Every structure is written in C-alpha cells, then in structure tokens.
Amino acid sequence: MMFTxxxxxxxxLAERLGGIALDRPVVLALPRGGIPVAAVVATALDAPLDIMFVRKIGAPFHAEYAIGAVVDGANPQVVLNEExxxxxxxxxGYIMRARDRELAxxxxxxxxxxxxRPPLDVAGRTVIVIDDGVATGATVRAALLGLERSGASRIILAVPVISAQTARQFRAEGIEVVAVLEPRDFMAVGQFYRDFRQLRDEEVIDQLRTAWAAEGPEPRPAGSMLP
Known part of the structure; x- marks a missing residue:
C-alpha cells in the first residue's frame, strides 16, 4: 500500500484514531512533514493543532540516517540512539555541533x-503526536521524552507508517502507537508515498494559519508545553 x-x-490515520476514546485531545505535529497529516487529523477529531519543534541529528555523511535528535524546551535535550x-x-564534538545547528x-x-502565538497547555489532556512516518524513531523518541514532563494525561504516537521493528520497540517501552501501516520491509518513509516532496516554509505557515483560523476560542495560556 502507498499513500497518494x-x-x-x-x-x-484519522479513521484509526476515530475508533479510540480520547479525552480532550490535542494534536501536536512534527514539522515540516507532520503538519499536513496532523492538520487533517485535528479537523477530523475537532481537536486543536500545535507544533512540536524537534530536529534529527543525522549520521556523518548520511544526514537522513538518524543517530539522535534535539527536542526544544527550557532545557533542550539531546536524545541519542545508542544502538x-x-x-x-x-x-x-560532532554531536555538540549538530545540536547547536539544529537548535538554531x-x-x-x-x-x-x-x-x-503561545503554545498550547497540554496538562491533563490526551496528546497525539503526529509525523508523516517513523523509521528508527529517534526524532519522535525525543519528542515523547519532552512530553513526559508536560503533565499530559495520555500520550499517543500516531503516524501513517512506522517500521514494524520500531513499533515493537516503542510498545515494549510502554509507548502507545497508532499507525495505518507497520511494514517489516522498511527502507525509508518516502517509499510509502507517491508524493513525498519536501514542504516549503510558506506552505507550512499557510496550513497552520488555516487550521488556527478554523479553531474556536481554545484557551492557549502562555508557557511552554515542553520542560
């Protein structure tokens, strides 16, 4: 199966989530690729949409192969894939230089x-973290680590496609995963999309503004949703 x-x-993905009981859900997208997915899900669930700023640290000479990630917050965290x-x-030194570059x-x-625009307060709510797909899981692992201290009542990783091995690892760690596809033969997220072009900043901003304009008077108190 491939997504158009x-x-x-x-x-x-929204269809999968629609069958789950969700208490006051909040949808958090990992930019850029997760935003078009999350915008559709947020509309379907009638849930507010926000962004999580997490950046992958790629391996030397192979930037797409994640060795870790940086998650934003009052105390930015570096999460490494020790395996x-x-x-x-x-x-x-390479990791520290990559950290500084990704924080910028x-x-x-x-x-x-x-x-x-202040970030959403996710305390006491069900948080659905969305990306367009997960391979090794380094980036989303960093995002989930940051959310553990946010006061969220429940955290769900929801993605259209995730490596079967990564999904098993996450579930073994107690992470709730909802996915459309969990293939064993997994090389890259892009192989499951016919259109997997990189999004421009202008497209991301337009989608966010459209989603936020459609939201009701959702309170958004100042403060960070991450530690």
Missing part, C-alpha cells in the same frame, strides 16, 4: 511558524 500524499495519509551509535562511532533551526522555525 500526506493529506490522504492523514485521512486514513545505532554502537555501529557508527561518532565523536562528542528550531529557533528560526518557531519564530517563523508561530510568531507570538
């Missing part, structure tokens, strides 16, 4: 995408 694009993936690093030795990109995107 991220919008179709969002519709199919991958056991096979790809990387020095600490997070700051740029936060200002560009959200402006002065």
């Amino acid at each position: 694009d991220r919008a179709e993936a969002g519709r199919l 991958v690093l056991a096979h790809i030795p990387v020095d600490k 990109e997070i700051e740029r995107r936060r200002t560009l995408y959200r402006g002065d």
Whole structure:
C-alpha cells in the first residue's frame, strides 16, 4: 500500500484514531512533514493543532540516517540512539555541533511558524503526536521524552507508517502507537508515498494559519508545553 500524499495519509490515520476514546485531545505535529497529516487529523477529531519543534541529528555523511535528535524546551535535550551509535562511532564534538545547528533551526522555525502565538497547555489532556512516518524513531523518541514532563494525561504516537521493528520497540517501552501501516520491509518513509516532496516554509505557515483560523476560542495560556 502507498499513500497518494500526506493529506490522504492523514485521512486514513484519522479513521484509526476515530475508533479510540480520547479525552480532550490535542494534536501536536512534527514539522515540516507532520503538519499536513496532523492538520487533517485535528479537523477530523475537532481537536486543536500545535507544533512540536524537534530536529534529527543525522549520521556523518548520511544526514537522513538518524543517530539522535534535539527536542526544544527550557532545557533542550539531546536524545541519542545508542544502538545505532554502537555501529557508527561518532565523536562528542560532532554531536555538540549538530545540536547547536539544529537548535538554531528550531529557533528560526518557531519564530517563523508561530510568531507570538503561545503554545498550547497540554496538562491533563490526551496528546497525539503526529509525523508523516517513523523509521528508527529517534526524532519522535525525543519528542515523547519532552512530553513526559508536560503533565499530559495520555500520550499517543500516531503516524501513517512506522517500521514494524520500531513499533515493537516503542510498545515494549510502554509507548502507545497508532499507525495505518507497520511494514517489516522498511527502507525509508518516502517509499510509502507517491508524493513525498519536501514542504516549503510558506506552505507550512499557510496550513497552520488555516487550521488556527478554523479553531474556536481554545484557551492557549502562555508557557511552554515542553520542560
């Protein structure tokens, strides 16, 4: 099975989530690819949409292969994939330089995408974290780690496609996973989409503004949803 694009993936994911009892759900998208998926899901669930700023740290000479990730917050966290690093030795200096570079990109995107709009308060709510797909899980693992201290009553990782091995690992760790596809033969997220082009910032901003304009008077108290 292949998704036509991220919008179709969002519709199919929303169908899966629609059969689950969700208490005051909040949808958090991982930009950029997760935003078109999350926007469809948020509309279907009549839930507010927000962004989580997490950036992958790629392996030297193979940027798409994640060795870890950086999650934004008052105290930015670096989450490393120790299993991958056991096979790809990387020095600490490389990781620190990557961290600083990705934090700068997070700051740029936060200002560009959200402006002065405060983040949602997720305390006591069901938080649905959405990306367009998960391979090794390093990026979403960092996002979930940050959310553990947010006061959310329940955290769900919801994605159109996730590696079967990664899904098993997450569930063994007690992470709730909802997915449309969990293939064993998994090379890259893009192989499950006919249209998997990279989104421009302008497209992301337009989708966020459209989603936020459609929302009701959802209270958005100041403060960070991450620690």
